Amino acid sequence: MHARRLVKRSVLGSRVYAPPGPAGDGAPLAVQAVKQDNRDLSTTGTGTTTTGTGGTGTTGPRRNVYTVLLKEFTEEEVACGTKGPLKPSLKQNSNNGFGKGLKGEAGGPGAPEEQRLAEGKRLGRPLDPDARSVSLLEQKRKVVSSSIDVPHARRSEEEVDMDKVTAAMVLTSLSTSPLVRSPPVKVSEGLSGSWKETGSTGPFTPSSYSSSGGYWSWSAPSDQSNPSTPSPPLSADSFKPFRVPSLGNGGGGPAGPEDPSLDDQDGSSLLFDEPIPRKRKNSMKVMFKCLWKNCGKVLSTAAGIQRHIRTVHLGRNCDSDWSDGEEDFYYTEIKLNTDAADGLGGLCPALPSALLSPPLPPPHPPHLPHHPAAGSAQPCGDALRPPTQNNIAVAVAKDNHGGACNGRLGGGGGGGGATPLSRSAPSALYLIHTDHAYQATAPVSIPSNGSSCGGPALGGFTPTNSFSISWQSPPVTFTGNSVSPSKSQGFSEQRSQTIAVLSSPPRATAALSRKVRGEGKKCRKVYGMENRDMWCTACRWKKACQRFTD
DNA sequence: GCTGCCGGGAA
DNA sequence: TTCCCGGCAGC
Known part of the structure; x- marks a missing residue:
């Protein structure tokens, strides 16, 4: 066994x-x-x-x-x-x-x-x-x-x-x-x-998205051939983080832990054994966007986008449903948050709006394998090879990371997902799910090693970066190069400002603004407790006296 | 401990 | 909006 x-x-x-x-x-x-x-x-x-x-x-x-x-x-x-x-x-x-x-x-x-x-x-x-x-x-x-x-x-x-x-x-x-x-x-x-x-x-059960099998999936059911694995069958959703190759939103690195984001909700739940809120999951609408250069076509089904890529970009026979999986690398999955209440408004606080504001670079479809810019944008990635036609790894990694922070963040740099959809749809961002508790108090620290890795994809998260967000405790840490040089500066600056605002102790301001205690006579002193009804309203209400102001 | 009054809840 | 009160801070 x-x-x-x-x-x-x-x-x-x-x-x-x-x-x-x-x-x-x-x-x-x-x-x-x-x-x-x-x-x-x-x-x-x-x-x-x-x-x-x-x-x-x-x-x-x-x-x-x-x-x-x-x-x-x-x-x-x-x-x-x-x-x-x-x-x-x-x-x-x-x-x-x-x-x-x-x-x-x-x-x-x-x-x-x-x-x-x-x-x-x-x-x-x-x-x-x-x-x-x-x-x-x-x-x-x-x-x-x-x-x-x-x-x-x-x-x-x-x-x-x-x-x-x-x-x-x-x-x-x-x-x-x-x-x-x-x-x-x-x-x-x-x-x-x-x-x-x-x-x-x-024996493998295709994951919900694996219509073409172009990417590997672990959504194997309880492995009928291997009773030795007691692990219960995992749901398709549970595997999202692993289906990176086909999921543009995919969280982080090639597998798992590094990828926090996007699929954070899934990833984190997997990593931390936290149940995934149904609500969010249900509110997410998945779309598939063609990443082919200058295309950006968005379809609602994986099969559709694959067919599109196969026929339009790969020039294959549209009659054939056969797929070798290549198409999977030319489209990405986009999650649209359809839940207004839990949507952007709820998520934005996690990422200070300032972070979202940086001017978006011109739409640059992350053309994975063929995109030269992608490679130049991320000189560092040890795990990434130069962006050659052969290097699908780059595409995958980029895609994943872009997804991780997807959305506007991801849409950024060199080949991120700055497509019309990703820009217009707040969705991408959504991938960074947050808890309100964290939003409220979270001291956010973004230790950036400031390496040369200018993030390509959206933020430029590379597989070597560690991007961790704790949904349980306020401290949120971003480690590694999260953004491209130019963008990172604005990003960090704005972020720091935001942080300062967030962290500013309310009490301090309150103390400064607190009205100096009046030394003059007040209604209480003048009229005494017996004649409270003669006090000014403010005094009765324990507010600043309006009658005997200092 | 007394007092002023801020912040916030309840009606 | 009004009324009330918990609680902080100055004295």
Whole structure:
């Protein structure tokens, strides 16, 4: 059971980007497992990433150690799949679907075994702990490591990048997101098994928005194939923070904790186990906006926007509903707050109006992958690679962050969401949900490290920034570069002013304005308590005497 | 402790 | 708007 969980959580087969640097300039990496019999766990130092994987608990006295390696592949290897370890998965999966890919890979001698193993686990049957386990592990290793998602036969660089991004995000989620503690079990499975099948036959249940399956979703129901995960099925909403790739509003970073905002309500609730107010959720209307340059078309359904992108921008056959998910990166989700009472008025206080006032830059549709400005606007993002056609990660991250603070904030900089809709609709902003308590008293501190990271998207929140808002306690902290240089100044200045106003002690002003106590005779003294009815009205009311003013 | 009066609630 | 009162602050 545990072993299986580990396997499922394994990143084997995932492709990730190495951080920009001398060694790995974003070169695609594949996580592979190398079996090393009888090796001590502590000696697995060959790989970039090491981890003791499953099997240690079921292999008996003889321990097999698997070293997870990050292997590098050239663009050609990844994109063409003509050679190298990735080839099998590419070929096998090129028939549109992980599940199929998995099966294809497992089509060998190990497939039935794997299936039986799964079934056996499902039925709670004990497994044969001996050689069978070993072979199973090897098979599993094969299956997992080779089942790298290859969405479709049409294997363009963009698609490759999408996979990379997905893998990277998964890894990020696994390592950083507390939320992933339980859901993550599905990650590798999703990647290796049923991602692309979510829409149709796979065990995965497509999230409410995943009409195309272009983005990965964890909204897998209680994983029918894996009873070992007690986690209850999460609602589609609960996964919003994770569906970043397709959600422009998405909160923050690639996964979870960093992203506060937008989906804050969801994200925070997930992070802090706070129930999500139904009211707000119901008041949010979701729209989908095309991010294609100079387009900005807004549709009410994901399918519609995808079709739009597919046909209008990608020039694909409109008759075909087939989608490889590419469209997902060209539109963003916009939440419109339809609840007037809880809408802008309620939210604005959280973000001082001054913050919202900065002149909006000219509409600049955040054209994700193609937008040159985006890259120039965010020179820093270690997690972000230069804005090349390949770099969908940038788009995703930007999109998410823009969403995080979305709206006008997000609409800002380099490629934010300064689209007509985002500007006209207060919605984006809404993504920063606040509690009134916080609004009222919150001492707001915005420690900005003032790095060169001029925020592109709206505020320029980058994955490396930490943006945290506590909805429970007044202190609200914004850490990291939240805005672009030019904008940040105005932003911070105005903000500080606002803060000053907010924090100004009422008492102090009251003391200054408090009427100096009159030393003269007052009605009370003159008439005494007995003749109170002779007092002036003010005196009777304990107000400043109007009769004997000083 | 007395007194002036601000802030705010109730009618 | 009027009436009333809790509570703060000066003395």
